[in-house]
Every structure is written in C-alpha cells, then in structure tokens.
Amino acid sequence: MSQTERHRIERLGHQGDGVAPGPVYVARALPGELVEGRRVGDRLEDMRIVEPSSDRVSPPCAHYRGCGGCALQHASDEFVAGWKLDVVRQALKAQGLDAEFRDVITSPAQSRRRAVIAARRTKKGAMAGFYGRGSDVITEIPNCRLLAPELVDALPLAEELARLGASRKGALAVTMTRTDNGLDVAVRGGKPVDTALRQDCATLAEAHGLARISWEDEALAMRLPPAQVFGGVPVSPPPGAFLQATREGEAALLACVEEITRGARRVADLFCGSGTFTLPLAARAEVHGVEAEPEMLAALDRGWRHGQGLRRVTTEARDLFRRPLMADELSRFDAVVIDPPRAGARAQTEALADAQVPVIAAVSCNPVSFARDAAVLVAAGYRLQWVQVVDQFRWSTHVELAAAFVLSHETGRASEGQGTA
Incomplete structure (x- = not known):
C-alpha cells in the first residue's frame, strides 16, 4: 500500500490538473497549494489540501465532485480568466x-445552449447526465449550473430516449440544442430505427414540444424548424451541425x-x-x-x-x-x-x-x-x-x-x- 506524500503545486496543466515537481499530477489542485495523497504512478490520488490557495472557491454546483462536465469550479473566475x-x-x-x-x-452560468448528454438504461429504468472525470460512470445532474434551464429540464427526455432506444450495454449520446422553436435533439449510439421507434419519437416530440428529433442524422420528427438566428436571419442547421x-x-x-x-x-x-x-x-x-x-x-x-x-x-x-x-x-x-x-x-x-x-x-x-x-x-x-x-x-x-x-x-x-x- 502506497504511503502518503506531500507536494507543492507549481502550475496548472492544460487539462486543468495541478502539476507538482516530478511531474506529479493532482486533480483539482491549484498553484501554490500544499497537498497530500497516495502516489499512483505520476498521479496523486485521494488528495487532501493542507494549505489552500487564495484562488480556491467553493464549487457552485452540487454535482461537481462526481461530474466530469466541469473541471475548474474550484477556482475563482479571476484565476480562470x-x-x-x-x-x-x-x-x-x-x-x-x-x-x-x-x-x-x-x-x-446556465448559458450553455448545447450539450451532449449520456443516457443509459438501468435495471430500474434509465439515467442521464455527464460522465465522471476519466470514467464511464454517469453522474446525474438535476441542478446543473452549467446548462441552460431548458436543457436541464429535458434530462427526463434523455432518460425516456434511453428506455426506448438504448441497448443494455451501451449509452446513448443525446445532443440537445436550444432553438427558438424548442429543443433540437439528435441521438447517436442507439438501436436501429424501426416503425415503433419512429412512432415513439414522434410522440415524444409532441409531448415535450421539441422542434426536431433525429436518430443517427435521420430526422424522425419535426414539429417546427429548429431555428437559430444569425444576424437577424433564422437558419435551421442540419442535425448535429456545429x-x-x-x-x-x-x-x-x-x-x-x-x-x-x-x-x-x-x-x-x-x-x-x-x-x-x-x-x-x-x-x-x-x-x-x-x-x-x-x-x-x-x-x-x-x-x-x-x-x-x-x-x-x-x-x-x-x-x-x-x-x-x-x-x-x-x-x-x-x-x-x-x-x-x-x-x-x-x-x-x-x-x-x-x-x-x-x-x-x-x-x-x-x-x-x-x-x-x-x-x-x-x-x-x-x-x-x-x-x-x-x-x-x-x-x-x-x-x-x-x-x-x-x-x-x-x-x-x-x-x-x-x-x-
């Protein structure tokens, strides 16, 4: 069993990890901090802060500890900038x-108008959220501070899509985009489209007021054009477009x-x-x-x-x-x-x-x-x-x-x- 080590963080790496001499990489540590934990290869696990940085703040999101959607909520806005x-x-x-x-x-905060949500079937039904950091475990995010409220409200929709079209082994990638006419939803990684799935998606589009729902780039239902406005001009990009x-x-x-x-x-x-x-x-x-x-x-x-x-x-x-x-x-x-x-x-x-x-x-x-x-x-x-x-x-x-x-x-x-x- 590895012993506890102490390290002084010198800088922040490009992936957001604190970097100590060695180098030793420490997740969610900030420059100047003295930290301790177990050394596993070139990483420090089970990190505890001995001397915190003045740039450290309390993460504003309750899901931050397990969620991989954000990497720098523990740092002040001024530091990040x-x-x-x-x-x-x-x-x-x-x-x-x-x-x-x-x-x-x-x-x-709460301004991201587009996000890829992971949705998986479970024994009890389904779950949707972001993957944990370096993990295939999904963290549910009902109070996400990153996403626009419309996307947070649509997390149950991603769960419904998983129940309808995900396999037991794989998760769906559900891209949800806010548009002027409702959400534009594009699904990847699901089962092949059949008649039942088409009907189910059409029903979901009506029930949730979606602009469009697509499955592997095929539009299965569209109530209204999924319009974005560029320079005062409404444009309806194809499914999954940048x-x-x-x-x-x-x-x-x-x-x-x-x-x-x-x-x-x-x-x-x-x-x-x-x-x-x-x-x-x-x-x-x-x-x-x-x-x-x-x-x-x-x-x-x-x-x-x-x-x-x-x-x-x-x-x-x-x-x-x-x-x-x-x-x-x-x-x-x-x-x-x-x-x-x-x-x-x-x-x-x-x-x-x-x-x-x-x-x-x-x-x-x-x-x-x-x-x-x-x-x-x-x-x-x-x-x-x-x-x-x-x-x-x-x-x-x-x-x-x-x-x-x-x-x-x-x-x-x-x-x-x-x-x-």
Whole structure:
C-alpha cells in the first residue's frame, strides 16, 4: 500500500490538473497549494489540501465532485480568466510571437445552449447526465449550473430516449440544442430505427414540444424548424451541425469579426458552417462562404434567400484541408474570416499568406494550432494586432479566441475606430 506524500503545486496543466515537481499530477489542485495523497504512478490520488490557495472557491454546483462536465469550479473566475489568457500567451511565445490581449469575456452560468448528454438504461429504468472525470460512470445532474434551464429540464427526455432506444450495454449520446422553436435533439449510439421507434419519437416530440428529433442524422420528427438566428436571419442547421456553445460567446466572437473586417466590401468566410458569421457580415458586404458539409451550406443559403436587406452571399462546398482556396482565388477579397476545427488550417493559412489578403479575422478553439498558423502569417508580413479570449466553455479547460491580422501597410486602416469587442 502506497504511503502518503506531500507536494507543492507549481502550475496548472492544460487539462486543468495541478502539476507538482516530478511531474506529479493532482486533480483539482491549484498553484501554490500544499497537498497530500497516495502516489499512483505520476498521479496523486485521494488528495487532501493542507494549505489552500487564495484562488480556491467553493464549487457552485452540487454535482461537481462526481461530474466530469466541469473541471475548474474550484477556482475563482479571476484565476480562470488569467490562466486562459496565459495559455494563449504561452502558445504564442512558443512561436516567438506576442500580441495585445483584451480582457477575457466569460459566458455566464446556465448559458450553455448545447450539450451532449449520456443516457443509459438501468435495471430500474434509465439515467442521464455527464460522465465522471476519466470514467464511464454517469453522474446525474438535476441542478446543473452549467446548462441552460431548458436543457436541464429535458434530462427526463434523455432518460425516456434511453428506455426506448438504448441497448443494455451501451449509452446513448443525446445532443440537445436550444432553438427558438424548442429543443433540437439528435441521438447517436442507439438501436436501429424501426416503425415503433419512429412512432415513439414522434410522440415524444409532441409531448415535450421539441422542434426536431433525429436518430443517427435521420430526422424522425419535426414539429417546427429548429431555428437559430444569425444576424437577424433564422437558419435551421442540419442535425448535429456545429454551433457556438453560448449566445454570449457567439456575440463576443461576432463582434470581433465585425470589427476586424469593418470597411471590407468582399469577404470570404472559411469553415463558415451554417452562417454564424456569414449572414451578419452580409448586412454590409458581399460574402463567400466555404464549408465542407453541403447540408450546412444549404441551410445557410435558405436563410440568406429569406433574409431582408442582405448583400449577395455565395457558397462553395469544399474540403479546405485537401483543397484550400489558393492565392488567385483569394485575391478578389478585401478580408477573410477563418474559423477552423481544433487542428487549425496550416495549408489554408499558407495560401492566405501567399495571397496577401489585407485583413484576416482568425477564430480558434485551440491556442496551439492558432499560434502555429499565426506564425505563418507573421512570417509573411502580417501583424498580429490583438487577441480576444472568449471563455464560453465556462469552468472547463477549453479556450476560444478571435484575433486580428493585418498586413504591415494596412495597420492604420484596420485600427481606425477600434473598440473593445
């Protein structure tokens, strides 16, 4: 049996663990704390705090101890904001870069409008919630402080879906998204669709006032279009399509994108999804949206055609990892918005650097790939003017950001009228 050890925490790792010399990783410990526990490999288990940090707070959620949905509820908001800023700053420093940082914008509690809920059948019925940290055990979350109230209220719906369509061995992944017409529910990991399941899902949609319910991307019932509003334009994305996690986070990122591209008459929106940025930008510029998924582009196009007062929007289905827009294609644009997945977009960034587009608004969910791509642009003559960190995944280790890149001779123009995003 391992003996109790004491360790002083030096820093917070990228997964939110405290890190002591060794390294030794300690879940839910903070820098400066003296902790003790049993050493198991490179981890300290059964941790007890001997000397707490002044940044330690009481977790606001009663489920925090067992739930894996949040990682940093034990730390003050000020500490988390500073840590997330430093994560981005260190990623840039590793590439030899620096920038002006604006104050972090943090989404409020109970604002997550979309979440993947785990739902499993049990001997007594069913249960739904989040998996525990590093575990396949589901923690029920009836008083969750993270999710929007509509999602918390729909947890019994996820249990009903498990009773109807889950196997005894596996759990369902139930993605619930708040829309203007009720919840949009998409289920994965269940049994094959049959007549009985179709009927049951239609009944659930009516009983719970759902906008839509889908099973493995097939819409089984739709009462009303599952509308999201982008720039005042209703759009109904396909099941499971990408959406910013909170309205507040989306608004903060959009404000940055609009500021960076202000004055541009022709804008390319790369990895545009269903039009989060495309449609608001179309209020003052022609926009070309590029996205690999045709269904998302179709939703964007329908929204634009029904919108009022918008300038021309064109779309193109294209895998930008395999076939990035090249310099000759980019030369007609005054500004580019790029919002790639976590892997970043190295090839597309290199093409942007070659094209010398005057202004680039970069949105990212991964500071490391962002910094790598930023270095390509800076080496090509761009200035990384400022970075806005947006913490829309509150109490998690995820970091979102928007950043302004301008060519050296364009710096004056891009900085005119700058405000705080």
